[in-house]
Amino acid sequence: MIEELVKLKPVYYEFNLYWGKMLKLYHHGSSVCAAKVRMYLSEKKLDWKGHYIDILAGEQFDPEYIKLNPKAVVPTLEHNGEIICDSTIICEYLEDTFKEFPIRPTNPVEHSRVLYWTKAVDEALHPACGFITYLACHRHIVSRLGSDKVKAFLESTPTMSVTADWHETKKSIVRKGMKAKGAHAKLRLYDHYLKNMEDNLEKNNWLAGDSFTFADIAMTPYINRLEMLSMSGMWTGGRMPRVENWFKKIKKRPSFKPALVDWLPDDLAEDMRNFGFESWPEFAKLLEIEI
Numbered sequence: 001m002i003e004e005l006v007k008l009k010p011v012y013y014e015f016n017l018y019w020g021k022m023l024k025l026y027h028h029g030s031s032v033c034a035a036k037v038r039m040y041l042s043e044k045k046l047d048w049k050g051h052y053i054d055i056l057a058g059e060q061f062d063p064e065y066i067k068l069n070p071k072a073v074v075p076t077l078e079h080n081g082e083i084i085c086d087s088t089i090i091c092e093y094l095e096d097t098f099k100e101f102p103i104r105p106t107n108p109v110e111h112s113r114v115l116y117w118t119k120a121v122d123e124a125l126h127p128a129c130g131f132i133t134y135l136a137c138h139r140h141i142v143s144r145l146g147s148d149k150v151k152a153f154l155e156s157t158p159t160m161s162v163t164a165d166w167h168e169t170k171k172s173i174v175r176k177g178m179k180a181k182g183a184h185a186k187l188r189l190y191d192h193y194l195k196n197m198e199d200n201l202e203k204n205n206w207l208a209g210d211s212f213t214f215a216d217i218a219m220t221p222y223i224n225r226l227e228m229l230s231m232s233g234m235w236t237g238g239r240m241p242r243v244e245n246w247f248k249k250i251k252k253r254p255s256f257k258p259a260l261v262d263w264l265p266d267d268l269a270e271d272m273r274n275f276g277f278e279s280w281p282e283f284a285k286l287l288e289i290e291i
């Protein structure tokens, strides 16, 4: 009997260690920020459990969730009783906490390039992506809630949310569609970062140097988003061949499917493809892309 218990002891300890360390991610299938964290988790080969928040049905406005994430956005990470918000901060936390399978470059120059990309994403590209996604697709999905629920949905969005003015911006896109102020500028900004990638990939195999880093993880959901919206014409057809090649390499990584594809419900994937496809001619015209 004692021998049996001695044999079981390591299993018991491992079990406790496992649950004590368990990572819980509040996330959504189409969210670019959540996909970034899922890809980071997958690259670091970390186990996690998910709590799905449907941000197109307004589940992010549940007062219990807002206690965790006051901006009412996904993702949120829960680990060892601590709550961590903001996707870039979550990834940095994972890197600092779990030393195995390091992603952060030790070379300071390469690390500075990683910071350039994560900063660009957080400050500029993500707000542009939120705008473009709502304009091309999500406004149509949200409109299906019916006028009363749409009103409540828009009113529930905190002022400080995806961006510092997301409450008004989201309202304006849902109400005015393509006439919402700022669409052209946001699309050009998105395109600017694609061109920036194309230039950087001339010197290096990956965005920060010769190795795959957080810079590549940070950009992956934003390129994938355009593809989900049937807008890969922004880099294909010879427009940005290095971005095209980079994305092919990204798709071959084992982390791509579980992080970027598997969590996206089929009906949402179809809506994004179809609504995006309908918007593409107008967007292509703004960018002077011939189709």
Ligand SMILES: N[C@@H](CCC(=O)N[C@@H](CS)C(=O)NCC(=O)O)C(=O)O
Pocket (backbone or CB within 6 Å): 030, 031, 032, 033, 034, 055, 060, 072, 073, 074, 075, 085, 086, 087, 088, 130, 157, 161, 162, 163
């Ligand atoms: N800075 C945050 C931004 C998170 C964010 O904007 N999340 C979006 C999805 S990608 C969201 O939850 N939107 C909810 C809404 O639009 O109401 C991060 O990096 O995590």
